[in-house]
Amino acid sequence: xxxxxxxxxxxxxxxxxxxxxxxxxxxxxxxxxxxxxxxxxxxxxxxxxxxxxxxxxxxxxxxxxxxxxxxxxxxxxxxxxxxxxxxxxxxxxxxxxxxxxxxxxxxxxxxxxxxxxxxxxxxxxxxxxxxxxxxxxxxxxxxxxxxxxxxxxxxxxxxxxxxxxxxxxxxxxxxxxxxxxxxxxxxxxxxxxxxxxxxxxxxxxxxxxxxxxxxxxxxxxxxxxxxxxxxxxxxxxxxxxxxxxxxxxxxxxxxxxxxxxxxxxxxxxxxxxxxxxxxxxxxxxxxxxxxxxxxxxxxxxxxxxxxxxxxxxxxxxxxxxxxxxxxxxxxxxxxxxxxxxxxxxxxxxxxxxxxxxxxxxxxxxxxxxxxxxxxxxxxxxxxxxxxxxxxxxxxxxxxxxxxx
Amino acid sequence: xxxxxxxxxxxxxxxxxxxxxxxxxxxxxxxxxxxxxxxxxxxxxxxxxxxxxxxxxxxxxxxxxxxxxxxxxxxxxxxxxxxxxxxxxxxxxxxxxxxxxxxxxxxxxxxxxxxxxxxxxxxxxxxxxxxxxxxxxxxxxxxxxxxxxxxxxxxxxxxxxxxxxxxxxxxxxxxxxxxxxxxxxxxxxxxxxxxxxxxxxxxxxxxxxxxxxxxxxxxxxxxxxxxxxxxxxxxxxxxxxxxxxxxxxxxxxxxxxxxxxxxxxxxxxxxxxxxxxxxxxxxxxxxxxxxxxxxxxxxxxxxxxxxxxxxxxxxxxxxxxxxxxxxxxxxxxxxxxxxxxxxxxxxxxxxxxxxxxxxxxxxxxxxxxxxxxxxxxxxxxxxxxxxxxxxxxxxxxxxxxxxxxx
Numbered sequence: 001x002x003x004x005x006x007x008x009x010x011x012x013x014x015x016x017x018x019x020x021x022x023x024x025x026x027x028x029x030x031x032x033x034x035x036x037x038x039x040x041x042x043x044x045x046x047x048x049x050x051x052x053x054x055x056x057x058x059x060x061x062x063x064x065x066x067x068x069x070x071x072x073x074x075x076x077x078x079x080x081x082x083x084x085x086x087x088x089x090x091x092x093x094x095x096x097x098x099x100x101x102x103x104x105x106x107x108x109x110x111x112x113x114x115x116x117x118x119x120x121x122x123x124x125x126x127x128x129x130x131x132x133x134x135x136x137x138x139x140x141x142x143x144x145x146x147x148x149x150x151x152x153x154x155x156x157x158x159x160x161x162x163x164x165x166x167x168x169x170x171x172x173x174x175x176x177x178x179x180x181x182x183x184x185x186x187x188x189x190x191x192x193x194x195x196x197x198x199x200x201x202x203x204x205x206x207x208x209x210x211x212x213x214x215x216x217x218x219x220x221x222x223x224x225x226x227x228x229x230x231x232x233x234x235x236x237x238x239x240x241x242x243x244x245x246x247x248x249x250x251x252x253x254x255x256x257x258x259x260x261x262x263x264x265x266x267x268x269x270x271x272x273x274x275x276x277x278x279x280x281x282x283x284x285x286x287x288x289x290x291x292x293x294x295x296x297x298x299x300x301x302x303x304x305x306x307x308x309x310x311x312x313x314x315x316x317x318x319x320x321x322x323x324x325x326x327x328x329x330x331x332x333x334x335x336x337x338x339x340x341x342x343x344x345x346x347x348x349x350x351x352x353x354x355x356x357x358x359x360x361x362x363x364x365x366x367x368x369x370x371x372x373x374x375x376x377x378x379x380x381x382x383x384x385x386x387x388x389x390x391x392x393x394x395x396x397x398x399x400x401x402x403x404x
Numbered sequence: 405x406x407x408x409x410x411x412x413x414x415x416x417x418x419x420x421x422x423x424x425x426x427x428x429x430x431x432x433x434x435x436x437x438x439x440x441x442x443x444x445x446x447x448x449x450x451x452x453x454x455x456x457x458x459x460x461x462x463x464x465x466x467x468x469x470x471x472x473x474x475x476x477x478x479x480x481x482x483x484x485x486x487x488x489x490x491x492x493x494x495x496x497x498x499x500x501x502x503x504x505x506x507x508x509x510x511x512x513x514x515x516x517x518x519x520x521x522x523x524x525x526x527x528x529x530x531x532x533x534x535x536x537x538x539x540x541x542x543x544x545x546x547x548x549x550x551x552x553x554x555x556x557x558x559x560x561x562x563x564x565x566x567x568x569x570x571x572x573x574x575x576x577x578x579x580x581x582x583x584x585x586x587x588x589x590x591x592x593x594x595x596x597x598x599x600x601x602x603x604x605x606x607x608x609x610x611x612x613x614x615x616x617x618x619x620x621x622x623x624x625x626x627x628x629x630x631x632x633x634x635x636x637x638x639x640x641x642x643x644x645x646x647x648x649x650x651x652x653x654x655x656x657x658x659x660x661x662x663x664x665x666x667x668x669x670x671x672x673x674x675x676x677x678x679x680x681x682x683x684x685x686x687x688x689x690x691x692x693x694x695x696x697x698x699x700x701x702x703x704x705x706x707x708x709x710x711x712x713x714x715x716x717x718x719x720x721x722x723x724x725x726x727x728x729x730x731x732x733x734x735x736x737x738x739x740x741x742x743x744x745x746x747x748x749x750x751x752x753x754x755x756x757x758x759x760x761x762x763x764x765x766x767x768x769x770x771x772x773x774x775x776x777x778x779x780x781x782x783x784x785x786x787x788x789x790x791x792x793x794x795x796x797x798x799x800x801x802x803x804x805x806x807x808x809x810x
Contacts (some may be wrong), residue, residue: 192410221468360589
């Protein structure tokens with residue numbers, strides 16, 4: 001097997017739940033040596049979150065933990081004890097990156113603030129990923145993904161029906177978004193250590209990433225200048241139409257027919273019904289004005305066809321409409337099968353587990369999950385035993401003292 | 405003197421467009437790379453025509469949203485329909501480390517700017533293609549907008565109110581995200597090149613990047629055969645309740661509250677004043693609260709509805725409960741989190757107006773980016789074609805007159 005692109009980069013992952021572990025998994029996907037450090041005894045909190053096979057809770061059988069921690073080695077230690085802290089510092093002394101999701105006061109309590117770590121390893125890049133970052137009035141707040149997501153105005157602006165609750169899409173959007181940002185900026189910090197003369201602290205607020213890149217980018221300039229802003233409509237794009245979701249025979253499609261060629265393509269797909277020639281549907285702006293009259297006419301056609309029929313007909317006629325695939329439809333899609341995207345990995349407790357491949361394909365240095373997520377403390381002897389001055393006996397003593 | 409940034413000395417030729425292309429270049433630029441957008445006055449980027457405009461005056465160099473997402477990128481103009489422009493593009497690639505694009509598969513080849521051509525110009529070039537569904541496979545030609553891309557990832561099928569159908573996310577959140585992911589993939593390849601001297605052609609399928617976010621639902625399908633459906637703001641893997649946004653005092657005002665541990669639940673019950681219902685058996689454990697989540701959320705909404713969202717969030721935080729105000733667009737400028745972190749900044753545009761854009765969206769302790777406004781169309785032509793590529797004055801004038809550099 002070809003070496004991974006990040007071969008030789010050593011990462012200590014002290015993250016829990018989603019954001020920091022996913023960031024570390026991105027490094028692990030491409031060959032970095034990622035050691036996941038879990039609290040002795042309980043492990044990463046995601047071990048208590050499902051999905052579990054048959055919904056039977058078991059710290060070694062969390063699908064969420066598996067998904068976020070493939071390709072990593074796992075150790076346990078109690079960082080609140082002097083011996084545990086010594087072990088952690090020994091790991092960090094030789095690391096290129098330290099990834100975690102601790103708030104400033106939690107970091108300080110463990111003596112792991114960036115200045116302390118830089119003193120023992122000046123080339124260390126510390127990547128912190130939390131909802132609200134390491135500075136600012138909310139930095140020590142308790143928060144989960146949903147609290148971060150709804151601090152970005154994304155739901156209020158873009159998702160949900162007016163008068164009803166603003167929504168988050170059905171996953172940990174802020175955690176994943178922030179983790180990707182932390183991986184990109186953190187890897188640049190590692191690559192750039194020679195250019196700038198050492199490591200540094202990369203501070204990600206998952207809320208800030210989305211507030212800037214997504215909601216801020218398209219709304220803040222106008223609001224700051226003109227004082228006007230919009231909120232969610234629940235019906236897709238308001239300026240032009242059709243740009244929304246339609247029901248069909250077996251589910252839903254995302255329909256877009258804005259530019260003249262796309263609208264003509266939709267007309268061809270629908271068999272050129274007469275109403276599509278009417279003046280009130282002439283261009284995307286007119287159609288948006290008359291959307292209440294138009295949508296039922298389109299729906300009358302869509303409900304007679306399956307999502308795949310509509311997608312195929314529209315796409316082949318130049319209209320960029322797509323099926324809203326359900327999770328099983330995506331998982332079994334021939335496109336992803338041909339690309340070999342899914343991976344099957346054997347796990348000591350879960351058996352064969354299927355998971356997704358790496359997000360970016362690098363033919364010259366392939367990556368992706370190949371080894372299972374670690375069992376709790378699976379690599380204690382291997383990792384700690386390889387530290388300078390710590391042989392098997394020393395590791396056994398740490399075990400007996402309940403440090404690891 | 406400008407401070408040293410991590411990617412100092414790295415040059416990027418950005419053929420990207422839309423909303424993904426700019427964020428790809430911008431991320432590398434904020435990290436210190438020298439990035440040039442390749443565009444043309446022959447077909448002005450549609451995003452340059454997006455209102456609102458600086459000072460309210462329409463113009464291709466005045467679109468505020470365009471500036472926010474392109475800030476950091478430079479700009480050169482090449483009319484790529486012209487063969488001479490293609491040669492100039494390859495000369496720029498020859499002095500670049502990275503070339504990025506997000507057309508559909510085959511478009512760069514049709515411009516004679518495919519990977520083989522780029523590698524011919526620069527042996528170790530890192531090229532990244534960022535189409536909707538990748539460079540291979542039966543869906544490779546699929547046409548989507550950023551807004552609809554997530555329909556082929558599974559995510560849209562699980563976005564909406566509990567018990568209902570999918571609700572459209574009204575803007576392309578996957579676009580700027582794709583720019584970040586593309587930048588990450590490129591940096592992985594840059595590290596590889598620094599060690600081995602080898603370039604490569606990266607295939608970033610936006611579908612596969614967004615599918616990572618759907619991972620927990622895929623695991624539930626693979627392990628239990630369960631197919632996810634819209635769940636509102638409930639916890640994505642049902643690990644706890646209450647979990648959602650709750651109406652507060654005022655017009656369209658809400659607070660987000662998440663309870664994942666029994667300690668958090670006890671603290672919330674106390675904050676509410678420990679009324680009898682908080683001690684009811686139906687809410688005693690996390691599985692109980694999840695089983696009775698509608699009734700639980702109604703009770704909490706009844707309690708939050710008269711209260712100020714920001715003040716209540718502060719009070720709940722004092723008890724260690726995960727709560728935060730739900731913001732709208734104006735709040736982004738006034739919220740103390742974004743103000744203290746300098747998320748949004750005002751910059752002066754050379755055409756004479758001030759505009760508010762975002763700065764470094766990740767905070768670096770030693771290498772804060774230099775933020776300038778988005779590029780004027782062709783602002784770097786002189787520097788790139790004369791200084792960098794060494795085209796002499798007369799030749800340059802001829803290329804401009806013939807609308808090659810255009």
